[in-house]
Amino acid sequence: MIRHLPLAVILLLTALCFSAGWIESLRGIDSNDADLSLRFLSPSTAYWLGTDELGRDVFLRLLYGGQVSLGVALLAALAAGTIGTMIGMTAGYSGGRTDALLMRLTDLLIALPALPLLIILAALDLEKLGITAEAAHAKYASLYKIAALIALLSWTTLARLARARTMVLRQSDFVRAARALGVSHPRILMRHILPNILSTISVAVTLAVGHIILMESVLSFLGLGIQPPLPSWGNMLTHAEDHIWDNTRLMVYPGMLIFTAVLCFNFMGDHLQDKLDPRNLERK
Amino acid sequence: MTAEALLYRMAQALVTLLVLSFLVYTLIGLMPGDPVDLMIAGNPHMTAEDAARLRDLYGLDRPLLARYGTWLASALSGDLGYSRLYGLPVLDVIFPRLLNTLMLMGVALGLTVALAVPLGVFAAVRKGRLTDKMIGVFCLAGISLPAFWLGLLLIALFSVTLGWLPAGAVLDSPDVKTRLLSMVLPVLTLTLAGLAIYIRHLRSAMIDALRADHIRTARAKGCSEPRVIWYHAFRAALPPLVTLFMLDLGTLVGGAMTVETVFAWPGMGKLMFDAVMGNDYNLALCGFLVLAGCVLIANMLADMLYGLLDARITSGGKA
Numbered sequence: 001m002i003r004h005l006p007l008a009v010i011l012l013l014t015a016l017c018f019s020a021g022w023i024e025s026l027r028g029i030d031s032n033d034a035d036l037s038l039r040f041l042s043p044s045t046a047y048w049l050g051t052d053e054l055g056r057d058v059f060l061r062l063l064y065g066g067q068v069s070l071g072v073a074l075l076a077a078l079a080a081g082t083i084g085t086m087i088g089m090t091a092g093y094s095g096g097r098t099d100a101l102l103m104r105l106t107d108l109l110i111a112l113p114a115l116p117l118l119i120i121l122a123a124l125d126l127e128k129l130g131i132t133a134e135a136a137h138a139k140y141a142s143l144y145k146i147a148a149l150i151a152l153l154s155w156t157t158l159a160r161l162a163r164a165r166t167m168v169l170r171q172s173d174f175v176r177a178a179r180a181l182g183v184s185h186p187r188i189l190m191r192h193i194l195p196n197i198l199s200t201i202s203v204a205v206t207l208a209v210g211h212i213i214l215m216e217s218v219l220s221f222l223g224l225g226i227q228p229p230l231p232s233w234g235n236m237l238t239h240a241e242d243h244i245w246d247n248t249r250l251m252v253y254p255g256m257l258i259f260t261a262v263l264c265f266n267f268m269g270d271h272l273q274d275k276l277d278p279r280n281l282e283r284k
Numbered sequence: 285m286t287a288e289a290l291l292y293r294m295a296q297a298l299v300t301l302l303v304l305s306f307l308v309y310t311l312i313g314l315m316p317g318d319p320v321d322l323m324i325a326g327n328p329h330m331t332a333e334d335a336a337r338l339r340d341l342y343g344l345d346r347p348l349l350a351r352y353g354t355w356l357a358s359a360l361s362g363d364l365g366y367s368r369l370y371g372l373p374v375l376d377v378i379f380p381r382l383l384n385t386l387m388l389m390g391v392a393l394g395l396t397v398a399l400a401v402p403l404g405v406f407a408a409v410r411k412g413r414l415t416d417k418m419i420g421v422f423c424l425a426g427i428s429l430p431a432f433w434l435g436l437l438l439i440a441l442f443s444v445t446l447g448w449l450p451a452g453a454v455l456d457s458p459d460v461k462t463r464l465l466s467m468v469l470p471v472l473t474l475t476l477a478g479l480a481i482y483i484r485h486l487r488s489a490m491i492d493a494l495r496a497d498h499i500r501t502a503r504a505k506g507c508s509e510p511r512v513i514w515y516h517a518f519r520a521a522l523p524p525l526v527t528l529f530m531l532d533l534g535t536l537v538g539g540a541m542t543v544e545t546v547f548a549w550p551g552m553g554k555l556m557f558d559a560v561m562g563n564d565y566n567l568a569l570c571g572f573l574v575l576a577g578c579v580l581i582a583n584m585l586a587d588m589l590y591g592l593l594d595a596r597i598t599s600g601g602k603a
Contacts, residue, residue, distance in 0.1 A: 108300060111583055113575050115538030116556050120308065120568060123560045125316040210428060217430050218542050222557060241436060241546070244451075248440045255433035263428035270424065 003271060006264035013261060017066030024060055032056065032229060052250055053239055062253055065231035070261065072143055072226070073213040076150040080212075081205040084155035085197070088162025089189055093170055103163070110156045115218065121149050122224035142227040150215050158204050165197040199276060207269035210262040217258050233258045293587060297580045301573065305359075308572055309352050312565045320344060322368065322563055369564040377567060378555065378574055385551035389540050391467070392474035396482055399475070404486025409513060411491055419483060426480025431539050435473040435546040442469060452548040470547045477539055485528045489521040496520060523593045530586030533579050 024030070043050045052058050091102040126145065169175055170193070178188050219225030220234025221241075228235055233254040240251035320338045324330050339345050343354065358365070364374045407419040443451035450466045493499070494517050502516045541553025548554065552575060559568040 111579055112304075113533075113537040113572075113579055114535065115541050116553075116572050116575050119541075119556060119560050120311055120315075120572060123316075124311065124314045214428075214430050218432060218538075221430075221432055222542070222545060224560070237433065237436070244436060244440055245444055248444060251433075251436050251440065255430065255436065258430050258433065259425075259428055262430075263425065266424055266428050 006267040006271075009260065010264045010268075013066065013257075013264075014070060017063045017070060020060060020063035020067060023063065027060075050249065052236075053243055053247075058250065058253060061231045061236065062233070062257060065233045065236055065254065066257060066261075068143060068226055068230060068232040069213060069216060069234065069258070072147045072150070072216050072232070073209050076147040076154065076212045076216075077205050077209040079147065079151035080154040080208055081158055081201060083151065084158025084204075085162045085194070085201055087155065088159035088164075089166045089193060089197070091159070092163035092166030093185070093189055093193065095167075095170075099163075102159070106156045106159050109153065114153050114215075118149060118153060118215070118219060119222070119224055121152075122146070122219055139230060142225065142230065146216055146219060146225045150212050150219075154208055154212060154215075158201060158208065161200055161204050162197055165200055166193055169193050169196055203269055203272040203276060206265055206272060210265035210269065213258060213262050213265070290588070293584050297577075297584060300580060301577055304576055305356070305569075305573055306352060308569050309355060310348060312569050313348060313351075315560075315563070315565060364570050365566045367559075367564055367567040369559065369562045369567060374567050374570045378552070378571055381550060381552050381555045382574060382578075384549065385537075385540060385544070385553065388467070388470055388474065388544070388549060388551060389536065392471045392478065392540075393536075395471065395475045396478045400479055400482035400486055403479075404483040405490055405513065405518065407483065407487045408490030408494060411487075416487075419487075423480040423484050426476065427484070429477065431473060431477035432542040432546050434477055435469070435543055438469050438473055439546070470543055470549055473543050473546075474540060477543070478536065481532065482529070485525055486521070489525050489528075490517060492524075493517040493521040519593075523590050526586055526589050526593060530582050533582045537575055537579065 050058050052061065087102055087106070091099040122145070126141065175188060175192055178192050183192075216225055216232065217234030217237070220232045221237050223235070223238055226232035226235050236254040237251060240247075240254065244251055320335050320342070323338065324335055343351060355365075366372065367374050367377045370377045403419055407416045410416045439451045442449040449468050450462070451469070452466065454462055454466045494513075496517075498520075499512060499517055502512050507516070537553070540551065541556065543549070544551045544553035545557055552571060556568060556571045556575070559565075559571060
């Protein structure tokens, strides 16, 4: 029973976050409506978790922040999973020079201090990259940017896993049989190898989601990630930090949610990993 | 590790740094504005002609590769340029910060290992029992906790509520006690945040080590249990651990960065952050290269240490 609790919590949290618009209309409060006369209100029936430094409803902002934080994490994890699987499968299947080159690249990226690099990357001017000013300053631009950057730095573990599994499968009888039958390399990769490594990959992606939520929260907390007024759990903590002496409460909620979400994803990932680990089969 | 292999690794690290410097140089060029823009912002009397002349003077209108070539040539001759934010040569800015970061990370790392070794080994020995499960839950919580939030919570508890400890670093205070007290919270945060990963690595390495045949032999010949665990198994568990720890170093630097920002600790992390925020691109570039260089050196050390710890690698099959 307890094993399914994390999944239930995640589903519940996601459902709650994505019904934010509905809850907002039901309660008749606009979550972006700043009213300085309503700053730092304590929790009440009107404002369930009180109000923040601009008099906005904290509960609704947490829900909208959850949409962004969870959305970025899922988007980036899926992207990282796709990049990692493709690079890992290519390296593992072709071997030789391609393998050596791709793995050197992976090793380099793993060894680099990721956060300083992310900070530099996050400060890049999108307009200098040839993106129109309009798109660069759109409301959701920072969301896609952060998801892309994090995906770009998080595929390495997945690539290593995919490579290791592909190298084993490449030698297996069914792959050799397929090749003897004249099946093309891309088709062998997609139809014969990919389905067999998908379980391993999905576990790693689950664990990556937790990790990515943390990365996004750090970047947004530092002011380089999701840009206000778009809320995320990370950037809500930036403002809460300024008020830690007088309104400690504001700092607790977003952190609790980050912690809960990451904990659930890590728990699910660990659990799946244990189930897939052949060394754990001997005692069952 | 032979001298030849060592030289090869060093050459490899140098090439890596060179490639990195070019990549980051290019990236920095993609940040908003250029140095002349910042001068214009600081001096309202400057005309467009002045700006064009300055761009010409500093070579900012030249192609990227040419600019990088000039930068590299002067960097190799030891001139890394000035920091715009501090008005000092970048190395003079970076060096004291690097020492501060190394001090913070060193103390935290020492404490982490001192706590992680007994806990990790204990969990591995009692695998599957209640103590192991409790340590497991602690670790799961530990890796799920955002380090900066943990720092904020500790500030809320020890500085705001209890008023026992300062919330920020006061490293320039003449009073030793104040300086030491201001170190407590950052060190505690880093230790608690890093502990879980280390315990997990240690536990799984120890479990693998305890499964090996030579452990059964040691037990069969009547070795005492502590000797089996600490001498036979722990030694066998060390080599993979060293690699894992060193590979994590990049992550660790990142962790230190966020904690530095929360506690206003004057280290590399805070410096990088301030440099990027203050458009001090030269400082950001050099800071990143110094950090990357440190991590690469640590990886090299790990390889050498691995050789020392695992006789099968050093002897090269001669044994």
